[in-house]
Amino acid sequence: MISTNPFAILAETVPSIGMQIFALAMVALAGGGTILDIIHKKNVKYFFNNAKKAKLSATKNLSSGEKISVVTKTIAHDILTTAELGATQRRIAHVMGMYGTVLFWIGSAVMIFKYSSPGISTPSVWPIIWHVGAIMTVIGGGWFWLFLRVDVSAEANSVFRIVLADLFVLALVAASAMGLIWSYLQSSGINGWDTLFLVLFAVANIILFGGVYWSKFAHMFYKPGAAIQKNLAKADGSNDDLPMPADAPEDFGLGISREKPKHY
Numbered sequence: 238m239i240s241t242n243p244f245a246i247l248a249e250t251v252p253s254i255g256m257q258i259f260a261l262a263m264v265a266l267a268g269g270g271t272i273l274d275i276i277h278k279k280n281v282k283y284f285f286n287n288a289k290k291a292k293l294s295a296t297k298n299l300s301s302g303e304k305i306s307v308v309t310k311t312i313a314h315d316i317l318t319t320a321e322l323g324a325t326q327r328r329i330a331h332v333m334g335m336y337g338t339v340l341f342w343i344g345s346a347v348m349i350f351k352y353s354s355p356g357i358s359t360p361s362v363w364p365i366i367w368h369v370g371a372i373m374t375v376i377g378g379g380w381f382w383l384f385l386r387v388d389v390s391a392e393a394n395s396v397f398r399i400v401l402a403d404l405f406v407l408a409l410v411a412a413s414a415m416g417l418i419w420s421y422l423q424s425s426g427i428n429g430w431d432t433l434f435l436v437l438f439a440v441a442n443i444i445l446f447g448g449v450y451w452s453k454f455a456h457m458f459y460k461p462g463a464a465i466q467k468n469l470a471k472a473d474g475s476n477d478d479l480p481m482p483a484d485a486p487e488d489f490g491l492g493i494s495r496e497k498p499k500h501y
């Protein structure tokens with residue numbers, strides 16, 4: 238199963254152009270949802286106005302070299318390792334889900350656009366990337382949803398309470414899980430059931446990409462921009478018009494270590 242391209246087998250019954258149109262429709266839905274979100278929330282407009290305003294309080298003019306260095310460090314540290322989540326389970330689960338999703342999407346794109354015609358053999362690295370990516374997403378996303386999300390870990394709500402804010406993580410995990418089950422049933426030759434899970438795989442993807450306007454999907458585009466702006470603002474001394482940390486030892490009183498901070 239793990240080294241079999243499920244889209245190549247599907248191509249025996251569904252033309253590969255159909256799969257390619259579906260994949261492009263998902264990209265269009267994600268792009269359209271993000272644009273609607275930007276228009277509705279006006280977040281990007283606020284972001285640029287805020288950055289322009291903060292720049293007026295800059296105490297240092299950064300050279301291009303300094304800017305490139307800040308941006309490179311931010312990409313390597315804040316973005317690629319989701320540093321803002323600290324050295325916690327939260328960060329490990331996120332990194333697992335994030336890289337899993339990237340692998341799953343890259344594997345899907347390559348197999349659908351390059352290796353989905355009947356008779357073309359797929360180098361086994363691509364199905365392996367796709368399956369491993371899906372497994373990482375299910376583990377990372379499932380771990381987050383079951384144990385780490387704030388409603389459960391800090392607010393003690395039931396793990397079975399589902400709200401609109403769970404749309405992204407649940408659709409993400411469902412898309413990968415349905416894909417894995419479909420691939421397993423297909424490679425085991427369990428006819429009928431494999432079609433059911435193929436349909437569920439498609440539906441989960443439509444919910445994931447079609448739900449961008451209502452879900453947290455677009456954070457994967459906003460967060461990197463915000464991290465770069467924050468670090469540039471620190472480097473030029475404007476610090477987004479926030480006070481700089483006090484030049485004094487941290488002293489929050491004895492109560493600070495009674496309970497780990499987890500109320501958001």
Ligand code: HEM
Nearest residue numbers: 315316319327334335338339378402403406453457460461
């Ligand atoms: C393919 C890219 C990404 C995927 C699949 C992904 C996935 C997720 C998921 C499933 C969640 C949980 C959402 C929820 O609260 O229900 C999440 C939260 C979060 N993500 Fe991402 N993410 C991606 C990229 C990024 C990037 C690039 C950053 C930062 C630079 C980032 C920072 C965060 C933060 C700070 C949270 C909140 C975590 C929390 O509430 O504990 N993500 N992400």
